[in-house]
Amino acid sequence: MDRLNEVVGCFKQDSNIEILNPFLVNDRNTIEGKIRLTIENEQLDFGVRIPEEYPLQNLSGISTIFRCDQVEGYPHHFANDTICLIPTKTAMLSERVLEEIALLKLWVKKYYINKESDAHYHYLPFKYGDTKILTTLLFTEVDKIFNKGDFGIFIYSIMRRFQTVGNISELCAIQHFEYLGRPISCEWSESFRLAFAPNRCGGFWLYIDQEPTSAPYRIAENWTELAPLLSKEQIIFLYHHVEKLSQDVFYILIGYNINMHEGKQEVHWQLIKLDKNKLPFKAIVENNKITKFEYLTQPIHWSMTNNASYARYFGRGKLSDNITQARILLIGIGAVGSSLAASLARGGARHLAFTDFDIVESGNICRSEYSLLQQGHSKCMALEQQLLGISPFITLENLSLLMNGFPKIRPELPAFEKLKKLISGFDLIFDCSTDMEVAYLLDSMQLSVSVFNLSMTNGAKEFVCVTGNNIAQDKATIFSGLDNKEELIFEGHGCASPTFRAGYVDVNMLTNLALKNIDLKLKNNRLNSFVIRTNPNPNSFNLIVDDF
Amino acid sequence: MKFEKTNYLQGVLDSHKMKHVDDLIKSYQGKRKQIKEALERQYGKDIYSPINSGSYAKHTAINTKFDLDIAAPFKKKKFSTLEEMFDDVYNFFDRVYRYDDPDFSEVRKQGVSIGLKFIKDFKMLDIDIVPGRELRGDSYSEDKYMNLHANDNSSESQQSIQTNITQQIDHIKGKNAERECIRLMKIWKTQNQKKYIKSFLVELIVVRAFDNSNDIPTGLWDKLKMVLEFIRDNIEHVRLVDPGNSNNVVSDTMTKSQKREFKDDVKKILDKVEWRVENLKLYFKENPKFPSTRNNGYTRTGAGAATLGTNSFG
Numbered sequence: 001m002d003r004l005n006e007v008v009g010c011f012k013q014d015s016n017i018e019i020l021n022p023f024l025v026n027d028r029n030t031i032e033g034k035i036r037l038t039i040e041n042e043q044l045d046f047g048v049r050i051p052e053e054y055p056l057q058n059l060s061g062i063s064t065i066f067r068c069d070q071v072e073g074y075p076h077h078f079a080n081d082t083i084c085l086i087p088t089k090t091a092m093l094s095e096r097v098l099e100e101i102a103l104l105k106l107w108v109k110k111y112y113i114n115k116e117s118d119a120h121y122h123y124l125p126f127k128y129g130d131t132k133i134l135t136t137l138l139f140t141e142v143d144k145i146f147n148k149g150d151f152g153i154f155i156y157s158i159m160r161r162f163q164t165v166g167n168i169s170e171l172c173a174i175q176h177f178e179y180l181g182r183p184i185s186c187e188w189s190e191s192f193r194l195a196f197a198p199n200r201c202g203g204f205w206l207y208i209d210q211e212p213t214s215a216p217y218r219i220a221e222n223w224t225e226l227a228p229l230l231s232k233e234q235i236i237f238l239y240h241h242v243e244k245l246s247q248d249v250f251y252i253l254i255g256y257n258i259n260m261h262e263g264k265q266e267v268h269w270q271l272i273k274l275d276k277n278k279l280p281f282k283a284i285v286e287n288n289k290i291t292k293f294e295y296l297t298q299p300i301h302w303s304m305t306n307n308a309s310y311a312r313y314f315g316r317g318k319l320s321d322n323i324t325q326a327r328i329l330l331i332g333i334g335a336v337g338s339s340l341a342a343s344l345a346r347g348g349a350r351h352l353a354f355t356d357f358d359i360v361e362s363g364n365i366c367r368s369e370y371s372l373l374q375q376g377h378s379k380c381m382a383l384e385q386q387l388l389g390i391s392p393f394i395t396l397e398n399l400s401l402l403m404n405g406f407p408k409i410r411p412e413l414p415a416f417e418k419l420k421k422l423i424s425g426f427d428l429i430f431d432c433s434t435d436m437e438v439a440y441l442l443d444s445m446q447l448s449v450s451v452f453n454l455s456m457t458n459g460a461k462e463f464v465c466v467t468g469n470n471i472a473q474d475k476a477t478i479f480s481g482l483d484n485k486e487e488l489i490f491e492g493h494g495c496a497s498p499t500f501r502a503g504y505v506d507v508n509m510l511t512n513l514a515l516k517n518i519d520l521k522l523k524n525n526r527l528n529s530f531v532i533r534t535n536p537n538p539n540s541f542n543l544i545v546d547d548f
Numbered sequence: 549m550k551f552e553k554t555n556y557l558q559g560v561l562d563s564h565k566m567k568h569v570d571d572l573i574k575s576y577q578g579k580r581k582q583i584k585e586a587l588e589r590q591y592g593k594d595i596y597s598p599i600n601s602g603s604y605a606k607h608t609a610i611n612t613k614f615d616l617d618i619a620a621p622f623k624k625k626k627f628s629t630l631e632e633m634f635d636d637v638y639n640f641f642d643r644v645y646r647y648d649d650p651d652f653s654e655v656r657k658q659g660v661s662i663g664l665k666f667i668k669d670f671k672m673l674d675i676d677i678v679p680g681r682e683l684r685g686d687s688y689s690e691d692k693y694m695n696l697h698a699n700d701n702s703s704e705s706q707q708s709i710q711t712n713i714t715q716q717i718d719h720i721k722g723k724n725a726e727r728e729c730i731r732l733m734k735i736w737k738t739q740n741q742k743k744y745i746k747s748f749l750v751e752l753i754v755v756r757a758f759d760n761s762n763d764i765p766t767g768l769w770d771k772l773k774m775v776l777e778f779i780r781d782n783i784e785h786v787r788l789v790d791p792g793n794s795n796n797v798v799s800d801t802m803t804k805s806q807k808r809e810f811k812d813d814v815k816k817i818l819d820k821v822e823w824r825v826e827n828l829k830l831y832f833k834e835n836p837k838f839p840s841t842r843n844n845g846y847t848r849t850g851a852g853a854a855t856l857g858t859n860s861f862g
Contacts, residue, residue: 336862434862455860464860468740474830475860481824484859500861526809528740528816529830548820548830 003093007031007050010097016105020045028052039108044068046083046104055096063087064100073216074111075118078125083107121258123268124211124219129301130273131167136304137251138173139269140392144184146255146267148209149231152179153241154253156203157196173308173392174253177205187310189350191384192392203251204241205269206234212254212270219270220300223280226254227295235293239283242276249275251303271303310348310393319347319515322522329399329426330354331406332433333379335502336454338369339511340430341383345390347515352387353397353426356380356433357405363491367504408437411444420445428522430454431471439472450527452518458486460506463532465514474529478548482531509543517545551826553769559842561728561768563834564610564735573604575668576616580675582649583664587620587677590640594626596688601678601713606720608730608751612835613738617661617676619713621694624685630697630708637679638662660696660709680711693792712792719791720755728768729775730754736831742813744806749798752788753779769828773821776814783807783814 008023016038023033031050036043047067057063067081076084085103090096110116128134137156155175162169175193177184186193214225242250252272257265274280280298283290318324328349330337333356344352356379360370364379374382380400387394402422409416423429423442429451431438442451446469453466453475462482466475488498510532521527528547535542566573584598599605602615609615620637627633638657641664646652651673654665661676680694687693692714698707720726733750736742757778758764758771765771784807790796802810820827834840 332862334862432862434860436860455862458859458861470739470833473833477826477829479860480826502861547816548827 004031006094007097008033010094010101011035011048014101017101023048037105037108039105040113042108042113044070044108044112050097055091055093057089063096066100066104071112072218075122075217076107076111077217079218079221119261121260122217124213124217124270126219126270126302128303129299130303133168133170134164134304135170135172135251135271135273136306137253137269137271138171138306138308138392139253140174140186140188140307141309142177142184142186144177144179146207146209148207149233150179150207150255151234151237152177152205154178154203154205155200156251158199158201159196172201175200188392189395191394191396192388195388201247202245203253204238205253205255206230206238207255207267209256211256211258219302223298223300224295226300227281232293235281236290239279239281239290239293242279245276248277249273253305266307266309268307269305271305273301273303308392313391313393314348319344319349319519320523323428323519324348324350326427327351327425328353329423329429331429331431331438332356332435333383334358334364334432334434335367335507336456336511337430337432338379338383338386339508340432340454340515341387342369342390343512343515345387345394347519348391349394351395351397353399354380354383355399355403355405357400363499367502367507406433406435406438406441408441411441416441416444420447423447424449428452436472436475439466439475443470443472450522454511454514456500456502456507456510457482457484458488458500458502460502460510461486461534461536463510463514464529465518465531466529467527468529474548478529478531513543513545551828553821553825553828554767555842556828557732557768557772557832559840560735560832560834561731562840562842563836563838564612564731565838566604566609566611566614568835568838569611572671573616575671576604576673576675579651579666579668579673580616580618583618583645583675583677586645586648587618587637587640590644591620591622591626594623596621596623596682599713601717602676603734603747606717606727606751608720608727608734608747610731610734610738610835611838613734615674615676617678619678619680619694621688621692622679622681624682624687627681630681630695633679633681634662634697634699637677641677657699660698678713680713683710709796710793711790711796715792716790720751723755723758725764725771726755726758729757729772732768732772732832733775735833736817739833740813740831742810744802745810746798746801748790749788749802752791752798753783753786756782756786756788773818776818779814780811780818783811 004023004025011017011019018036018038019033020036021034023031025031029052033048034045035048036045045068049065049067054063063085066083066085068077068083069081078084083104085100085107087096087099087103154177156172157175158170158172160171173188173196174186175197176186208229210229212220212226212229214220220226238252252274253269254272255267255269258268260266278298281293281295284292284294323344324347328344328351330341330352333341333354337356341352341354358379360374360377360379360382362375364370365372369386370379370382374385378400380398384396384398387396407419409419423445424447427449429442429449431442431451431453432455434455439453451467451471453471456463464475464478466478468474486501489501490498513532517530530548531546533544533546535544580600587595587598598618598620600616601619602617603609604614604616622633627636638655641655641662646655651666651668653667656663658676661678664675664677666673666675678696680696682688683693683695693710693712696709696711698709730751733754734747737745737750754775757775760778761774765774786799787797788799790798817831820830834843
């Protein structure tokens with residue numbers, strides 16, 4: 001049976017379906033036709049279009065396209081009249097057609113006839129108004145409850161602009177809002193805000209409370225549709241401030257409340273791009289006074305926003321609060337230290353201080369978090385850049401100038417107490433320096449905070465985490481029982497600084513397993529040293545965590 | 549030098565001996581005498597001679613953690629309730645004694661005791677007073693039993709706890725080998741911050757381990773190993789009662805998960821030492837302030853003299 005007959009057969013066998021326009025194969029091998037679906041005496045007509053690749057599906061597209069222009073304002077019914085159905089993937093043509101027919105009937109019954117809505121929220125779909133510069137604006141939570149009719153300016157930073165095929169992509173983040181002349185900070189970390197502070201621009205925000213729609217599930221596409229949702233005060237504010245703008249193109253943020261899962265509400269912001277020379281409204285002036293505004297029939301140029309609140313950013317998985325809420329000090333940011341730092345940042349850590357004396361060299365790249373272009377940078381500066389590229393919520397404290405690696409001060413000297421005071425200010429300390437003198441000095445401080453000393457044997461056969469208040473000695477005891485005889489690598493820097501064998505996968509895998517264990521141990525308040533042993537089986541690779 | 553477990557542990561015990569803190573103990577003893585006399589002056593015929601209790605009295609103290617407590621046995625007729633007794637003793641220290649002793653620093657109500665803090669010769673001294681009342685009129689002279697008042701914030705659920713401190717002390721009197729193991733267990737508990745384990749329970753389970761064995765080994769490590777194995781195999785089910793009150797089931801004061809944790813912890817010691825004897829140093833360390841000459845041949849365990857040459861990488 002050919003494709004056309006198989007498709008037609010599927011539609012014909014359904015008693016709820018009448019074929020209005022016969023199915024035909026057009027010149028692009030697409031099958032098209034029109035059907036009438038009757039359910040509970042309700043009739044709807046759908047254009048049907050089955051693409052060439054069907055029953056396979058392009059990643060960007062919908063499978064069969066059902067288009068209905070008789071109604072609007074229902075869930076999963078887009079502005080271009082198409083219905084969004086999510087069928088199971090299958091390579092069997094008729095199986096897929098039958099499932100899509102079943103899903104279409106379900107859509108009609110659930111949403112059109114029963115007027116049901118989904119428990120989960122759907123962002124309003126829109127098309128980029130400006131297709132030359134595709135802007136995405138990140139926003140996060142702020143310490144303010146917005147009320148209908150509120151307005152003000154907002155400051156944002158352009159974080160990155162890059163050329164893509166046929167257009168430019170631009171990533172921006174809101175720095176802060178201003179309301180009644182007072183700044184309202186976004187809950188990003190200070191480090192993040194400062195890093196992108198130089199590229200700052202201004203825009204306007206208007207809080208309208210309800211979704212900017214022309215009909216249910218349809219975003220307003222024209223200013224005349226949005227106008228009824230804006231207050232006169234908001235428009236007067238815009239009108240007066242736009243004149244003062246130095247740039248022609250500017251942004252307006254439209255804020256509104258959305259209902260998320262389980263009754264949770266959040267503020268969403270949708271971005272509009274405007275040209276001050278083509279304003280969509282004009283003031284009607286009588287006797288030198290603005291009496292009213294008239295809106296022009298002008299399309300709204302929507303742009304993308306992204307809710308990057310902490311809860312969203314780390315909502316899919318994070319480390320426990322014992323780590324994320326702790327003030328963490330990381331001593332030594334070589335292979336293990338930088339890998340740990342990246343995992344801490346990705347795990348939602350809020351505060352990370354770090355110190356190292358070293359610079360990035362080409363040999364570091366294969367097993368650390370540093371990049372090719374960072375060679376010659378101090379590791380601390382390089383890590384700062386890397387971590388700011390991961391989390392906007394992490395406050396970074398580069399202690400390299402203050403500590404220059406780790407100052408070697410004998411415990412009997414007065415300066416040792418100062419160093420101890422500085423170190424005592426942290427809640428968690430990770431010593432990845434592999435310097436036993438550092439371990440000895442930390443032991444000598446008899447700190448009340450948790451210290452974890454992380455290192456490995458040459459060849460990454462074992463990874464050792466030592467904790468407690470006698471780390472130097474315990475580490476010596478544990479290491480004296482490990483196989484650590486692998487030959488060192490000499491790279492021409494003399495006898496003083498040979499290096500060890502281990503690649504990125506070794507370092508990353510072992511460091512992350514150690515971090516996972518530490519997170520668990522902190523959660524259960526059962527801290528102990530442990531060794532991760534690799535199993536040298538030639539056919540497979542296994543890991544064993546051995547608690548001490 | 550070959551690592552020898554018993555010799556090493558003996559060095560650990562030596563470094564934790566109370567004799568190293570002789571001056572401090574003398575200060576404690578002086579203060580304790582002063583408090584006893586003050587109690588006898590205050591309560592006259594209503595109090596029997598206060599007695600020494602706590603780990604120092606039981607010879608199970610270590611110099612990094614020890615208690616010199618005083619049990620104050622009152623006559624039945626003196627107080628109508630245990631709470632009245634407890635509050636009266638507390639008030640005596642709070643309202644009277646504090647003005648007579650220039651070293652006095654702080655008084656606070658604890659579980660079954662009243663905690664006193666003193667500052668003498670730039671040292672902090674902690675002494676707990678445990679007030680108790682005889683069970684019946686004049687019964688204390690014969691049986692030494694007392695009822696203690698338990699505060700609500702105490703882990704005990706009862707309001708009143710019967711005990712017999714003399715019997716508790718007698719329970720380990722003369723048991724030198726047991727006391728060595730108790731002290732080692734306390735060293736491990738203190739150094740590894742095993743706060744969930746009660747010292748009283750450690751005493752009882754060590755004595756039970758010895759009682760349970762028909763053939764006590766000779767070396768200190770072998771004795772400790774026997775104790776650790778007994779704990780590993782029995783802690784989850786063994787019933788341990790206060791020698792001074794068979795109704796006080798001390799083993800019930802640990803939760804099921806705490807017992808499981810105790811079992812896991814001692815199993816780790818046994819496994820790791822079995823695997824490599826030097827690992828004993830991870831669990832039992834000398835007090836670095838008073839290093840023992842016995843362990844000079846091994847790597848010193850205190851932070852003060854660490855060997856700093858491990859080839860670790862990262």
